Amino acid sequence: MSETIQVRPATLRDAKAIAQIHAAASVESYRGVLPDDQLKSISSVEKRQAYWREAIEYCEPQVQVAVENDKIVGFIGFDRSRDAKTRPTTGEIWAIYAAPTHWDQGVGVALWDAARDGLSEEGCTSVTAWVPLRNERALRFHESAGFKREMSTAKTATVGAIKIEEVRMQRSLMNR
Structure with missing residues (x-):
């Protein structure tokens, strides 16, 4: 990991940079997987900026940014799990993106380390993340961080007008 990457809590001023990274990484992740017209629909920065401003303002989820040389290069949103019937000690990675x-x-890795520490401090003993099945990069990242796929949880999520198959991944926070 680069020694120059610092992770800190996001501020409202960070919302636009977060939205830009979210849009760029989403488009790059799905290039060749989704049709171009659908890629265009997920590239809107304005809607994402409003979402992330609200998330930062209300701390739901908690948002942290990775900064290198005073430039935001990634972000993570994490909190308690949004899934019904999960234990109160289950955290969730709501979003994790790095600039392409x-x-x-x-x-x-720097963002995941910060979220793991934050969730552990809140008393979480496990963490989940919903990951699109066609996003090989995201699946590999989570698996390298110790997450395991729960194939019985596979579902179709709708993102705007796009339907995406995703699976929940989970890992314990009790071990590093």
């Missing part, structure tokens, strides 16, 4: 220019440079 910073993929494979330790940004995701």
Whole structure:
């Protein structure tokens, strides 16, 4: 991991950069997987900026950013699990994205480390993440961080007008 990556809580001023990373990483992740017209529909920064401003303002989820040389290069949103029937000690990674220019440079690991520490401090003993089945990069990342696929949870999620198959992944927070 790069020694120059710092992780800190997001501020309202960070919402636009977070939205830009969210849109760019989503488009890059699904290029060649989704049709171009659907890629265009997930590239809106304005809607994402409003969402992340509200998330940061109300701390739901908690949002942290990865910064390198005063530039935001990734972000993570985490909190208690939103899934029905999960224990109150189950946390969830709501979103984790690195700028495509910073993929494979330790940004995701730095963000995951910060979220793991934050969730542990809140008393969480396990953590989940919903990951699209066609996003091989995201699946590999979560598996390298110790998450295991729960194939019985596979479902279709709707993102705007796009239907995406996703699976819940889970890992314990009791061990590093």
